Amino acid sequence: MKQVCVDCGAEQTGRDYGTSCSCGGRIEGVQDLSGLDGEKLKALFKERLAERLSVYASGVWRYKELIDPQLPPEHIVTKYEGNTGLYTSGAIREKLGIREVYFKAQSENPSGSFKDNGMTAAVSHGRMLGYTRFACTSTGNTSSSLAMYAAMAGCSSQVFVPSHSVSANKVLQTMAYGAQVIRFDGTYDDGIRFLEQHGNELGLYVCNSVNPLRIEGQKSIIYEIAQSLNWELPEWIVIPGGALSNVSALGKGLSDLHSLGMISKLPRIALIQAEGASPFHRMMAEGREELVPEPKPFTKASALNIGHPPSWQIARRALRLCQGVTCSVTDEEILEAKRMIDRSGIGCEPASASTLAGLTKLMREQVIDKDERALCILTGNLLKDTDILTETVSSPAYAKLTVEAVQKVTA
Template identity: 40%
Template sequence: MRAAHQLRCTGCGQVTPPEEIAGDFRCAACGELFAVEYPGWAGAAPPNPGALRWLWKERRSSLAAADQSGVWRFRELLPIVQEHEIVTLREGNTPLYHLTQNAERLALPELYAKHQGMNPTASFKDTGMTAALSVAKARGFRWVACASTGNTSAAMAAYAARAGMRSLVLVPDGKIAWSKLAQSMDYGALTLQLKTDFDGCVAVLREVVRRAPVYLLNSVNPYRVEGQKTPAMEIVEALDWQAPEHVIVPGGNLANISALGKGFAEMHALGLLPVLPKLSVIQAEGANPLVRTMHEFSGEKLEPVEAQTRATAIRIGNPASWKKAVAVLRATGGTVEQVSEAEIALAKARLGAEGIGCEPASAVTLAGLEKMLIAGKVQRGERVVLLLTGHTLKDADYTIAYHRGELLRADEVAGPEQAALAQAIRDSRRDAVACEANVDAVLRLLHARDGGTA
């Protein structure tokens, strides 16, 4: 028998059995999203935190597929399917890097990056997709579907292919990186480019799943959150079961902060974590609905925006999980910040200079951290973890355009107040250099790059 769990509406609190949920995963009474909860935890004896930590560590040496997954290794905290129903590509177990160069530059000794771009399809979406698609397969669905700016579609298509299922992808025409689109095509998805934006794709998909036996795998699906909460366990495990003071995440559809907030809160409630970290969200200036709702409406309502940013993974103007995100910000004492296109591009280059490549949407975390330090929202002695959501090869064209000086418009780095930013961008560029095919020419360039001291 499947592990007992239930779905509770985050708006009105109504509890609905999982098998009665269909369509777009919204409450029939109030239209809000659901959250997975485990009522058995309340009446059971508290788990032994030490025993769980030992078990999860021991599983890393196991050859079983579920144990090799950084999601299902923690399956005691997401009992949503039985082990034989799990669909996995060995996701999770991603590295936590110490950002030595940026830590020194910012005088922030304990600065880390949790790189979710090291997942099988190169983004954090895999951790949620293994959970939600496993539920879809267990419930007997043949088709799964999503609307996407790229990463969700790649993950869904891969896991559906792995499970022997069929997948439908709706993407906004011309508004996602080709490398991401290529993934969903390669994994066999029926990929449709709609002449609209991401929010328009979502509207179409909601009607599709209402009228056809298709299982929705966008972030409104509460089982996605269950998988996406597991990086919280990996972070504190890597820090010897101590919480960082601050975790900073990019803000797109806002399921990420919702999931991590749930993971940290559950570990705290079960005695696995002594204190909660602050969770904060960074958005692009041109796609900043959460920043606006927190600053202008104190988190009480959201006004959608027409999203415009080159960081395509967070080009979302009407995020579905905004209420969950607001709840996490309030519960943890986190904050919101926005950054410009130029700040995003420079932050991405600065991460790359440490040998850590990420897609543009990931780099908003480093750019936002710098603003938070200036504003006093992060203190120099704190331990800070930046969440990097996607690999640099997710949008290689962006990187090439940046280093060739073709990415940013002149007005984006103009004016005396931007002089330092513009100079930092020029200093960080590393375009490929044309060179004659002889040793002397190579040595001259090597000598010049080394400041004339080679």
């Protein structure tokens, strides 16, 4: 895999490590697909479904040839991530009036979010390069994923967390895995800038989505979806957008599969942001070529509280490739969608519910047709943000333990 600047095209070698080019552009991984046979890969990936204890039992490393083919298996740090459920809900389908709606529950990953798909690749790459200290800035999910993988690798992790608007659950999970948590006054974007400027000098391997291996690992989400659906994807993939790593990975993964002939057509992407943190949606809606950061982003969907998403250029390319659209939804719409997903028995954190809120809005605006199929990617677990549950659940009933009293409260 080559690492190439998206702005000037300068190339790093596979053993180099950097999150940005000297010109200031973002670095991304570029896979050489020549010599790969799509049908043979399908057969190989199907065979690996029987794996239980090797690295290929992972829902990421099952697709190693498309993720990081040069990485020696002995450097891989895995918790058999991926392998998450793909669900339907008759109640939600009927309420929307859509042909079919699927939910890919990345919330079932080992640390409870989609971040594990990318983090296993980043930490494994850093380990290959000899790093023992890993770092990230985070609104929550990235930090808990990094802390888990660093602990499994016998390494240390330093996590920089904004002092406001971050779920306490996620910070506690991060600390439980043994990470050193450093709280700071500022935003996620301030933390990213600090680590990009000073990470090397501090001897830290930075594992935010600016790390190109994170994006390569997250491509496995669409590979797994495609394999689960026998390589026939729905018309729409709906995905939440914060740092925009997921939509960037989605576009790259779809491009890989289409180039190899493993899927016959590209689905369209719908990228959903919260109204209080929607700089990318505004850029796309207004037809601008440059992103204007949101200086004070705020949404109750805390994982989307990012005002200057670092992967916006790659995300824009993904949307153009897949005739994608963007929209923003209110916190009220997100919480209503969360109630629906939770009560369907699937469950998710608020940021994940933006997908269903966005799908509902795009159907109302007749962007997505009722005769089409859509797949919503749920990025985080129901218990990632329990504070918000006080706004979406009813208070418990109280009754004396008599038949009459119980009948009264359950009537």
